[in-house]
Amino acid sequence: MPEYKVIGRPALRVDAAEKATGKAVYTQDVKLPGLLYAKVLRSPYPHARILRVDTSVAERMPGVKAVLTIRDVPQHRTGLMLQDHYIFAKDKVRHVGDEIAAVAAVDEETAQKAVEAIEVDYEELPSVFDVEEAMREGAPVIHEDLPSYDMGPGHQYPHTMKGGTNICGLYKLRKGDVDKGFQGADYVFEDTFKVHTFYHGYIEPHACTASYDPTSGKVTVWTSTQRPFMARAYLSKTFNLPMTKVRVVGTRVGGGFGGKTRPRHERFPVALSMKTGRPVNMVMTRDEDIAAYCSPAAVVKLKMGVKADGAIVALAMDMIWDTGGYGESIHYSRGPIEALPGPYDIPNVKIDSYAVYTNKMPAYSYRGRIMPQPTFAVESALDIISERLGLDPVEVRMKNLFQEGSINAAGQALHSVGARDCLQKVAQAIGWGRAPGPNRGISVVSYHKYPPTQASSAVVRLNEDGTVQLICGAPEIGQGTQTALSMICAEELGVPLEDVSMPIYDTDHTPFEAGAIGDRITTCAGNAIRIAAADARAQALAIAANMLKVNKEDLTVEDGRILVRDAPEMWTTLPRVCAAAHTRLGGPIVGRGSYLGNDSMLEMDAETGQMGGVSRSWKYGAQAAEVEVDPQTGEVKVLKVVCAQDVGKAINPLIIEGQMDGAVLMGLGLSLWEETAFDEGKVANPNFMDYRLPTAMEGVSLEHIIVEHASPDGPFGAKGAGEQSTVPTAAVMANAIYNAVGVRIKDLPLTAEKVLSALGQQRAQSAGRI
Amino acid sequence: MEDFEYLKPTTTAEAVNMLAQHSGEARAIAGGQSLIPMLRARLVGPAYLIGLEAIPDLARIQAVDGSLRIGAMATHLEVATSALVRQRASILAEAEGLVGSPAVRNLGTLGGNLCHNEVGADPPPPLLALGATAVIAGPGGDRKLPLEQFFTGFLETALAEDEILAYVDIPAQPPGLASAYVKYRLRAVDRSIVGVAVALAIEGGVCREAKVALGGVGPVPFRSRGAEAVLSGNHPDERTIEQAAGAAMAEARPMSDAHASADYRRKMVAVFTRRALKHALGMG
Amino acid sequence: MATRQQVQLNVNGEVYDLEVPPKRLLLDVLRDDLGLTGARRGCEDGFCGACTVLLDGKAVHSCSVLAVRAAGHQVLTIEGLAQNGKLHPIQEAFIQHGAIQCGYCTPGMILAARALLDVNPHPMEQDVRWGLTGNLCRCTGYVKIVEAVLAAASGQ
Missing domain, CATH: 3.30.465.10 (Uridine Diphospho-n-acetylenolpyruvylglucosamine Reductase; domain 3)
Structure with missing residues (x-):
């Protein structure tokens, strides 16, 4: 085991003090001279033709500086994932909230009043809100031009769409022969599971300020985003600007959780600033934000065949993902190859996964990436099946879990598999096997996840005094990026953490980084940084060797000193080397690192989903909980949660614990209390009174178990850790409720009302049997 | 938010005068915790706000x-x-x-x-x-x-x-008052799905007078005369409590909202009336 | 109409004489007029608590307080908590215990904790949780926040 000086320790966050004192600058805090404020006109109808838009009254209102509609902006389709929308709705609106016009005015109120003065005539069209209905023949077609749409810069994979339908994404996975598998099974379980729509709930709402300089033709954008370089790519494409003319400048980001992965509202302040030549700020109100961002709802139809001993022999699944009116979550249809059938070695697999348009708001990524929804189905099914076969559900999982060398259903050989380790530890910690008492239940669930492999690059600059500038475009959205990446850099260079400074990104100055999605920063940016740091270190050693007149192979770095192995009296320091580099030897030291990983999704076979693998850093986890159900109210009280994550290598265990804490409460929230409710496509609860984000009183203390099965690919073996623990929580809750009171709920959320209603049915049935 | 004048009377009489003077255009504001969000949402737009904090x-x-x-x-x-x-x-x-x-x-x-x-x-x-x-x-x-x-x-x-x-x-309460308030809500900070308050005057083990009041389960908070009638003059045992809970449920006229359906609320009236009575009577 | 009203605000011990429209919220005065951006706009419905400041020592949501109403009272914002460059023990505890992630709720949370400990210097865990219900956090699950407040209370 190598001994690390920096990583693996609970270092305090480098951004904590500025946040504790209120000095941290978020997008809303950026104030520019001459700032205008933007508001957007949104469709009140879920599906309608736009007959007329009259902005004349709004334009004449005092204080109004610009009113824009589709007539005033580039009229080509755009989109980060699927290029299926215009800057403003053209001809028709496809969901309540679809953007029709935008106003820039001297203050927010004037802008809002001008928005309300815009007249629009609509002709309502038939709508479809249910995702299964939307798939059926004869359903209203929401995008008539499908499948002619181009893919956006954020989704460059082979992709299937079906013209004349609402199916905007279809992926398949085939392994073995499922029919044969089911024939050979001793028991076949088949059922449908439904996962509702929920909201990301970041406390900082979406905000953006754009400043266009007509002289240079360049627009500078401050935006609350998880993916600055994707924002640049989108804006560049949308406004026909070269990337040199779009600059995205970083600020602190007040949480993202997937909701800030797609540029969307940035286009309005940008368009308005280009029109007015003045900086324009737009901050989403909370009700706008809740009605504009949500997770993709899902229907999972599952059929699983098992042997009497619990061995899973076949699994067939249909996943149907509700993308809403536009396809910014079409990547969820990649479920078969990303989620697979869970972390289980199953010989026969057939999965079809559809992304389907409906007339609801567009859905966006959500913490856990494609995994929570199928995990809810698969892990519920495993408990149901175990009970029916009289088997211990933990043993059934243990029997089927991947292990070292397993080949997953997409044809990838797996290494560093921590699945069993996590399951064992969690089962032990929750006291699996004990009787928890009346109305109490325990459950234990396994799962896996992988960090998507996308491009990262980094530059490591050594200053004259030996301190380090780490230049990388990975955004800090609260998950601890800046600290963890600085630690990786310090470890590789052999300097203390406080010698490394990682400024917030600026797309003009930091090299490309694909953004904070799916836990990928630690692995992808971490690798790029490690490579850059190693490069800088090699350059420093070469100069030191020159200074000490030894071979650079004989040098080593320790605590900022560069020593000659076997001759400890001969040494120099990194500051001396750096000073020399700037004055007399070699020139300033600049290390560079790029990382792409081995993403073989590009070579995927479209009919079978077979490929080399999406990532070499698959990670595993297990979660357990004990709950108590009030049989009179259906209320679920969470008594204890145990959370194990195989993180490969914990770069900073304190930060990882914090990620587990937040991920679990988010999982509990979406399982028990939270739901974005719709009424004819309109969000019915767009505020924190009615959208029930958990408060401190709903929070629970949890037991953290960090498991380390080093990835062959991650920096120092790390696999990333941020999103993982949200994945299994809904399944953990559903199974624990069943264990407590014997009711099985297959559609989320598991509200008290739903539990009570299930208890009522259970009582009626048992009364009927007597 | 619409513009308004903020007036700050120092006596109740002055406040009332201001309301009368600007009748139809004025609104009194207390702590503002409900009214300010309503003003922001432009659900109300008075020309005068009369702040009562200086009285x-x-x-x-x-x-x-x-x-x-x-x-x-x-x-x-x-x-x-x-x-x-x-x-x-x-x-x-x-x-x-x-x-x-x-x-x-x-x-x-x-x-x-x-x-x-x-x-x-x-x-x-x-x-x-x-x-x-x-x-x-x-x-x-x-x-x-x-x-x-x-x-x-x-x-x-x-x-x-x-x-x-x-x-x-x-008013002054009778001696031997057994009372309780129980609240059922989804999150700690939410308004009640049902809130039940009971005040029972107990004499020699018998409930001489009972007041049972419910919130959250109708357009207005109300007293359940049915539950009160069941309890009054009776020994509040398990059976009586059960009957009172049923009577309260029968009187509830709940509405559905983002937190609970009318049907669930109605069921919860019985559960929490029972719990409130038992709590007041020290029956666990 | 849009008359303006003279308002004297005492913020972090400094007196400001301002002229504001009566509808102006304390939050907007703090952020836009005084540049005290540690109070954050989160929901503007008086719920999320990102805009929490102390008014005469009590936690309030500054999005739900008119500036005219705050006149003559003592306002404390996060910028006024550290004394002579030395962080308040609650700030220090938040840093030490990993209670800060995205940081957006942090100033409000720290001020709410300060108000809580002023009234109840030795709270139990449930007291802390109950005392922080006016402040939403989506990052931390509140676990390390609660730990930090308890640690600050016990002088750790």
Whole structure:
């Protein structure tokens, strides 16, 4: 085991003090001279033709500086994932909230009043809100031009769409022969599971300020985003600007959780600033934000065949993902190859996964990436099946879990598999096997996840005094990026953490980084940084060797000193080397690192989903909980949660614990209390009174178990850790409720009302049997 | 938010005059915890806001002629922590401690809460169970109204445009009072799905008089006369309690909202009436 | 109409004489007029608590307080908590215990904790949770926040 000086320790966050004192600058805090404020006109109808838009009254209102509609902006389709929308709705609106016009005015109120003065005539069209209905023949077609749409810069994979339908994404996975598998099974379980729509709930709402300089033709954008370089790519494409003319400048980001992965509202302040030549700020109100961002709802139809001993022999699944009116979550249809059938070695697999348009708001990524929804189905099914076969559900999982060398259903050989380790530890910690008492239940669930492999690059600059500038475009959205990446850099260079400074990104100055999605920063940016740091270190050693007149192979770095192995009296320091580099030897030291990983999704076979693998850093986890159900109210009280994550290598265990804490409460929230409710496509609860984000009183203390099965690919073996623990929580809750009171709920959320209603049915049935 | 003038009277009479003078265009503001979000959402847009915070008399909590008088401008926090309230109307103190979050309790007032008459508010059930009276100041002087009649409909009260709620009077309670307030909500900070307050005068093991009040399960908070009739004159045993709970459920007229369906609310009336009675009677 | 009103605000011990429209919120005065951006706009519904400041020592949501109403009272914002460059023990505890992630709720949370400990210097865990219900956090699950407040209370 190598001994690390920096990583693996609970270092305090480098951004904590500025946040504790209120000095941290978020997008809303950026104030520019001459700032205008933007508001957007949104469709009140879920599906309608736009007959007329009259902005004349709004334009004449005092204080109004610009009113824009589709007539005033580039009229080509755009989109980060699927290029299926215009800057403003053209001809028709496809969901309540679809953007029709935008106003820039001297203050927010004037802008809002001008928005309300815009007249629009609509002709309502038939709508479809249910995702299964939307798939059926004869359903209203929401995008008539499908499948002619181009893919956006954020989704460059082979992709299937079906013209004349609402199916905007279809992926398949085939392994073995499922029919044969089911024939050979001793028991076949088949059922449908439904996962509702929920909201990301970041406390900082979406905000953006754009400043266009007509002289240079360049627009500078401050935006609350998880993916600055994707924002640049989108804006560049949308406004026909070269990337040199779009600059995205970083600020602190007040949480993202997937909701800030797609540029969307940035286009309005940008368009308005280009029109007015003045900086324009737009901050989403909370009700706008809740009605504009949500997770993709899902229907999972599952059929699983098992042997009497619990061995899973076949699994067939249909996943149907509700993308809403536009396809910014079409990547969820990649479920078969990303989620697979869970972390289980199953010989026969057939999965079809559809992304389907409906007339609801567009859905966006959500913490856990494609995994929570199928995990809810698969892990519920495993408990149901175990009970029916009289088997211990933990043993059934243990029997089927991947292990070292397993080949997953997409044809990838797996290494560093921590699945069993996590399951064992969690089962032990929750006291699996004990009787928890009346109305109490325990459950234990396994799962896996992988960090998507996308491009990262980094530059490591050594200053004259030996301190380090780490230049990388990975955004800090609260998950601890800046600290963890600085630690990786310090470890590789052999300097203390406080010698490394990682400024917030600026797309003009930091090299490309694909953004904070799916836990990928630690692995992808971490690798790029490690490579850059190693490069800088090699350059420093070469100069030191020159200074000490030894071979650079004989040098080593320790605590900022560069020593000659076997001759400890001969040494120099990194500051001396750096000073020399700037004055007399070699020139300033600049290390560079790029990382792409081995993403073989590009070579995927479209009919079978077979490929080399999406990532070499698959990670595993297990979660357990004990709950108590009030049989009179259906209320679920969470008594204890145990959370194990195989993180490969914990770069900073304190930060990882914090990620587990937040991920679990988010999982509990979406399982028990939270739901974005719709009424004819309109969000019915767009505020924190009615959208029930958990408060401190709903929070629970949890037991953290960090498991380390080093990835062959991650920096120092790390696999990333941020999103993982949200994945299994809904399944953990559903199974624990069943264990407590014997009711099985297959559609989320598991509200008290739903539990009570299930208890009522259970009582009626048992009364009927007597 | 629309523009308005902010007026700051120093006596109740002055406040009433201002309301009368700007009748139809003015609104009194107490702690603002409900009204300011409504102003922001432009659900209301008065030309004059009359801030009552500078009228010392309205913030007082005092004993007057045997009853407890709570000024409408007393904050939830002040009512919840007042020794006098805890002693004479402990279930009101408990309910006030459950209103919203600390920030809401720090500024929000008892009077403001009652005047908004939101479904699922905490203070009304205990006040109704304790037989409280609203003291309303208007151009013609004060008038008194049993609090039950103060709540006239969904988000509506008996206040005329030129009136303000000045105090709530709680009469002296009989000795041997068994009382409780229980609240059922999804999150700690939510308004109640159902809030039940009970006040039982027990003599020799028999319930001489019973008041059972419910919030959250109808357009207005109300007293369940059916449950009270079941309890009055009877020994409050398990069976009686069960009957009272059923009677309360029969009287509830709940509505569905983002937190619960009408049907679920109705079921919860029985559960929490039972729990409130048992809690008051020390039956666990 | 849009008359303006003279308002004297005492913020972090400094007196400001301002002229504001009566509808102006304390939050907007703090952020836009005084540049005290540690109070954050989160929901503007008086719920999320990102805008929490102390008014005469009590936590309030500054999005739900008119500036005219705050006149004559003592306002404390996060910028006024550290004394002579030395962080308040609650700030220090938040840093030490990993209670800060995205940081957006942090100033409000710290001020709410300060108000809580002023009234109840030795709270139990449930007291802390109850005392922080006016402040939403989506990052931390509140676990390390609660730990930090308890640690600050016990002088750790």
